[in-house]
Amino acid sequence: MRVLDLFAGCGGLSLGFQKAGFEVVGAFEYWDPAIKIYKNNFSHPVFKTDLYKVTDYAIFSDLEPDMLIGGPPCQDFSSAGKRDENNGRGDLTISYAKIIYNVCPRWFLMENVERILKTQKLIEAKKIFKEAGYGLTETVLDASFCGVPQARKRFIMIGCLGERDGFMDYYLSENQSKKPMSIYEYLGDKLGIEYYYRHPRSYARRGVFSIYEPSPTIRGVNRPIPKGYEKHAGDPVDDLSKVRPLTTQERSYIQTFPENFVWLGNKTDVEQIIGNAVPVNLVEYVGMCIKQYISDKKEQRVQMLRKQELEFV
Numbered sequence: 001m002r003v004l005d006l007f008a009g010c011g012g013l014s015l016g017f018q019k020a021g022f023e024v025v026g027a028f029e030y031w032d033p034a035i036k037i038y039k040n041n042f043s044h045p046v047f048k049t050d051l052y053k054v055t056d057y058a059i060f061s062d063l064e065p066d067m068l069i070g071g072p073p074c075q076d077f078s079s080a081g082k083r084d085e086n087n088g089r090g091d092l093t094i095s096y097a098k099i100i101y102n103v104c105p106r107w108f109l110m111e112n113v114e115r116i117l118k119t120q121k122l123i124e125a126k127k128i129f130k131e132a133g134y135g136l137t138e139t140v141l142d143a144s145f146c147g148v149p150q151a152r153k154r155f156i157m158i159g160c161l162g163e164r165d166g167f168m169d170y171y172l173s174e175n176q177s178k179k180p181m182s183i184y185e186y187l188g189d190k191l192g193i194e195y196y197y198r199h200p201r202s203y204a205r206r207g208v209f210s211i212y213e214p215s216p217t218i219r220g221v222n223r224p225i226p227k228g229y230e231k232h233a234g235d236p237v238d239d240l241s242k243v244r245p246l247t248t249q250e251r252s253y254i255q256t257f258p259e260n261f262v263w264l265g266n267k268t269d270v271e272q273i274i275g276n277a278v279p280v281n282l283v284e285y286v287g288m289c290i291k292q293y294i295s296d297k298k299e300q301r302v303q304m305l306r307k308q309e310l311e312f313v
Contacts, residue, residue: 001107004028004063006070006096008046010037010273012255013069013111016283020291026063033269040262052095057102067107071278072096097125100159101132109286110157111278114140117155135163139172144180144214147281149187150254151180151214154278156286171289183211187253195237197245199223206234208243215254220275222251248274256281 001022005014008027018024027046029035038046049059060068072092093112100108108129116122117140129136136159143152158168183191191211198216200207207229209216224245231240246254248270252261256279263270 001066002064003067003069004060004065004105006051006060006068006099007072007092008038009034009071010277011041012257012277012280013071013109013283014038014042015257015261016278016280016285017069017287019280019284020287022067022287025065028060033265034273036264037262037270037273040264051099052092054095054099057099060099060103065103065105067109068100068103068105069109070096071111091121093121093125094128097128100134101128104132104161106161107290108134108159109290110159111283112155114153114155129159133161134159135161135167136165137168137172139169141172141176141282141286142180143279143282145176146285147177147181148254148256148279149181149183149185149214150216150218150279152217152279152282154282158286158290168289168293171293172286175285175289175292180214182213183215183254186256187211190253191246191250193242193244195243197225197243199245200232203230203232206232208232208235208237208240210236218251218254218275220272222246222248222271222275251275255279 003014003017003022003024005011005017005024005027008014008029011027014024014027024042024044026044027038027042028049028051029038029046030048030050032048035046035048047059072095093110093116096110110125126136136157138155138157140153140155143150143154156172160167194211195208196211197207198209199221207225208231222245225240225243229240231238237243248263248267251271252263252274253259255274255277257274257277263274265273
């Protein structure tokens with residue numbers, strides 16, 4: 001299946017779908033630091049494009065995609081942002097829906113933060129998808145139950161032309177693990193530490209975490225332990241002398257990017273790009289669910305044809 005990645009970022013979606021066995025044939029991104037990283041890690045082309053201003057949809061349809069995938073920028077929906085869906089970037093969700101409508105691939109996938117469920121933009125986008133004839137599956141996945149050592153929740157919408165709504169619900173639910181994945185289960189002793197610091201948004205929250213639990217959400221900032229940090233009641237260790245923040249590379253591992261993934265650019269940009277990325281293994285999980293659904297549908301058709309042949313004889 002030929003896949004195009006819109007709002008590609010550094011390529012978390014692309015890499016996840018490649019791992020699931022899909023053919024990613026191109027990507028679109030507007031931010032130069034992300035494009036630089038993408039180009040250095042993928043062989044297919046990435047096009048610098050402002051998707052908010054697209055009027056010629058041939059740039060997508062000429063690549064003959066079977067599926068469009070994308071995560072429109074979520075800062076206007078995110079709990080880490082101003083939560084103003086009319087701040088500008090929320091409109092890119094509508095732009096994405098219009099691209100889907102005009103290109104009309106067999107499949108599409110849209111991912112975003114959980115808070116998009118509370119926005120008018122999602123209602124508008126769904127209306128566009130339904131007018132185009134898509135059946136929709138919507139869910140919120142906790143990445144730690146989908147092969148990622150991180151308790152990161154992401155909204156996932158999958159569309160397929162002519163399908164009923166909820167057509168993928170069973171697969172996305174049934175294939176999840178029974179318990180969340182810890183950092184230790186994923187990386188073992190690779191970090192060389194048992195406890196690490198992750199800067200809290202508020203000091204009412206803890207800042208120290210154990211590798212024997214899932215990581216909290218990897219964010220776009222990575223700060224050292226401030227002088228005078230007072231131990232929080234929830235911190236799992238008393239002695240903070242050996243506690244440190246994760247390195248940039250280690251944060252990419254928690255996002256399930258491979259060791260050989262090349263991160264180029266200044267530290268601030270790379271940290272933000274890693275924090276904005278969707279975990280690779282979460283995307284692979286979704287891709288494998290889609291493949292299983294397609295395989296089951298094909299098998300059902302084969303069995304139906306065999307039954308019809310027997311009845312004819």
